Amino acid sequence: MLYARYSPEYTFTTRLESPQQIELRPRVSGVIESVEFTEGSVVEQDDILFRIDPRPFDAEVRRLEAELTRARAALQQAQSEAQRARRLQGRNAMSEEQAESRIFLASQRQAELASVGAALEAARLNLEFTDVRAPITGTASNAFITAGNNVQAGQSVLTRLVATDRLYAYFDVDERTWNSAFNGVDASGHTQARLQLAGNDDQSYSGRIDFIDNRISAQTGTLRVRAAFDADGRILRPGAFARISLTASEARPRVMVPDRAVGTDLKNRFVLVVNADSVLEYRRVELGDRAGALRVIESGLNPGDRIAVNGPARVGPGMPVTPRDVVIEQQGLTLLEAVQAAEPSA
Structure with missing residues (x-):
């Protein structure tokens, strides 16, 4: 023991x-043009997984580019008239009201140009978002929506990535x-x-x-x-x-015996203990964890007890024995006290 x-x-x-677990959703609405990945494969971040038909978004970009050109021309004209108004007002050749009207018009045209520029930037982003890319590196599921189907921005789940x-x-x-x-x-x-x-x-x-x-x-x-x-x-x-x-973070002192020394009588687990007269005694025990070939004994044995290492396989309670000491392997445990087990010889 x-x-x-x-x-x-x-x-x-x-x-x-x-x-990271992601439900991949499109940022723009449209019709799926193609699926660009192998289902169940590992995809890298920024890989294109789906393509949404880009033609409506490309047309919007070109429309806003033309609108931006018009807004720039209108701003240039308004700024030129505002400068002329300031010169004429300085010579008292134009009323203050008319001059301020032209200056305010130039400011309005400047704001219109900024608005069109922001709309163009958003349109270019939407065109970019027609390529649905992997936000992370991971394994893709199957394509939940295939080519030819319409998807809604932020709602339709295209696939899942983990x-x-x-x-x-x-x-x-x-x-x-x-x-x-x-x-x-x-x-x-x-x-x-x-x-x-x-x-x-x-x-x-x-x-x-x-x-x-x-x-x-x-x-x-x-x-x-x-x-x-x-x-x-x-x-x-x-x-x-x-x-x-x-x-467990801390090791605690435990009584341990070879697992083969433990017997069962259908109701209890027991160990045979060699008393002072070299006679085997029945000792009921409660078992704990296993540690390799050893078994932790939670209760029933005390340090100093001598046990029959082969247990009930060869001997039984009340039998006189001539014990022969054997060494129990420590299984890498920190030894506090080793009491040699007895291998009975009838």
Whole structure:
């Protein structure tokens, strides 16, 4: 039996989330001319994904360019007349009212030119927006609206994009567990978390705790925590069910025995203890976590007890034995006290 420092492991269930999830919507209304991406593929930021028929927007740009030319000519004429009015007014050859009217007209033409210029800039933007581009680098879903269909600005969902280079796993830890096992954990990214996917027995994905909420929910009594994982190719996907395992921040003294030393009588779990007369005694125990080939004993054994390492597989309660000491592997634990287990010899 070992009396060693052991950090228990806790498992939480969750689903993976992408840091960025976007429903791609057009900025202008029109008819889809073409779909420019392969459905389900990885697209780069600023790649063109859809093209909206640009002809109405191009025509509006050309109309406003002509309107801008007209406004410039009108402004030039108004400014020329305003300058002439000032000269004539200086020679008392024009009334003050007429001169001010021409000066105000020049100011009006200046404002009209600025208005047309702003409208032209907006029209050019709308023409640019007929190429619907990817706002992020990520994996695209399928095209929800295909060529020939009309779309409405800001309403029609064209496809969905998710960033997959990094994934988040949010999970809730109850207040009691957090205070007892993770009180020393912070969001600096030093605490390791392991991830296991559904249908996968290996916890081969390693991440870090990078977010801890600033309060405990009064409704649920839980604390929101997030682990971040770098995506491994396309194996980790947003929405995937996952189990997140965390090791307690502080190791605590625990009684541990080889798992094979534990027996069951259908009602209880028990261990056979060698008493001072070398006779085996039945000892009911409560089991904790496994640590490799060892099992944590929550109650029923004390440091200094001597156990039958092979348990009920070969012997039973009340049997006298001639114990032979064996060494239990420590499994990388911090040893406090090692009591050699007994391998009974009848």
